[in-house]
Amino acid sequence: MNITGNTIFVPGATSGIGLALALRLKSRGNTVIIGGRRTSLLAELAEAHGFETVRIDTADAASIAEATADVVGRFPDLNVLVAMAGIMRPEDWTTPGFLADAEETVVTNLLGPIRLIDAFVPHLRERPGATIVTVSSGLAHTPLRFTPTYNATKAAIHQLSESIRMQLAPIGIQVTELVPPAVRTALMPGHESADHAMPLDAYVDEVMTLLEADPEAREVLVEQVKLLRYAEVRGDYDQIVGVLNAAEERVR
Template identity: 60%
Template sequence: MHITGNTLFIPGATSGIGLALARRFKDRGNRVVVGGRRTELLEELREEGFGVAHIDTADPTSITRAATQVIAEYPDLDTLVNMAGIMVAEDWHTAEGFLSVAEDTVNVNLLGPIRLIAAFTEQLQSRPAATIVNVSSGLASVPLARTATYSATKAAIHALSEAIRVQYADTSVQVIELVPPVVRTGLADTARNPRAIPLDDFADNVIALLESQPEAHEILVDQVKLQRYAERRGDYEKVFALINGQQ
């Protein structure tokens, strides 16, 4: 992925990691379209110079409608960043403690990106160079027990990214997996997590890695390598205990 001269659609970028990256992409000379559900935030971002699209990534109809709008308004769109996600704790002792949360999490975190890719795949393949960025998590490699389904969906996003990268190899579409560690955002209890890294530091590192590694399959800041390579190093159980507060 070249870091400038792109037209990006980033659903789920009205706050947190998505917004931090959207602003940095815009500052690098890219045209950035932000998608989200909250109209008031979208209007504020429009005033900052972003394109905006109302989208609920849990709703297939909303995804189709937003894709139609974005492609019509930005026919040179060449980058999709699958950023939207939810992270909610679950209690698996009773169905009431986890089932509805698990279903919502799968719908947003896994079916959402799949539906978005389906909505944009023809547009992306029509461009001479295009990119799909799928956002997974360090929890794809070492899960957090209290957010079991979130961790599972991010593991699925990792596997999905690996597989579709091969399928898109005969096209102009590059598939990049962005793998955040715990970052200080509004997601779950990250603001209180002592291991969480500052949002601005993470976003700056991501942009630097994208610039220095334009052919990368994965974007891994240093802090996420503890989880990403735990199996490879042979210390998975130790890292699992650390992530889950067992040591």
């Protein structure tokens, strides 16, 4: 993915990594459309930063269809989709009551990106420089005990990215996977100031540097996430699982 000269849609960009990435991309001369559920917040961000906006609920198939028609109609040069929206909920599978959170996580984190990609591929295949950016996690490779369904959906996104890349490359669509470590955002309570989490600005700055250095990158791996991404390859998986979960215990 080239980091300049694009028209980019980022659903899930009203806060956290999505918003920080949208701001960096806009500063590099891209037209950036952000999506979210709250129209009042979208209006505030549009006024503050000059974003184009679209209301979208990525957990709702009808909303995705409506937003896709809106984006493609207003921005026919759109060539990049960043499937950023996601949720992270703690679950305790030893007690009743976890199923609702688990189901919502699957719908938002896995079905949401699948539906987005399905909706935008017919348009993207006609655009030069077309790119789909998926967002997995270091937890796709080294699990956190508190968030089993989140871990599973991010592992699925990793394999989805690997698989559809082979299908979409021949029709001119690049697939790039962002693999964040723990980052200081509100995705999980306590992470905004967690010592082991990467500062948000530092994370997004490193992502932009990596994308600029290698526009053809399959995975965007900041240094901090490599501890999780390659634990099994290195042979220290059990040790890293222990270190990761001990750090999260301290946050909780």
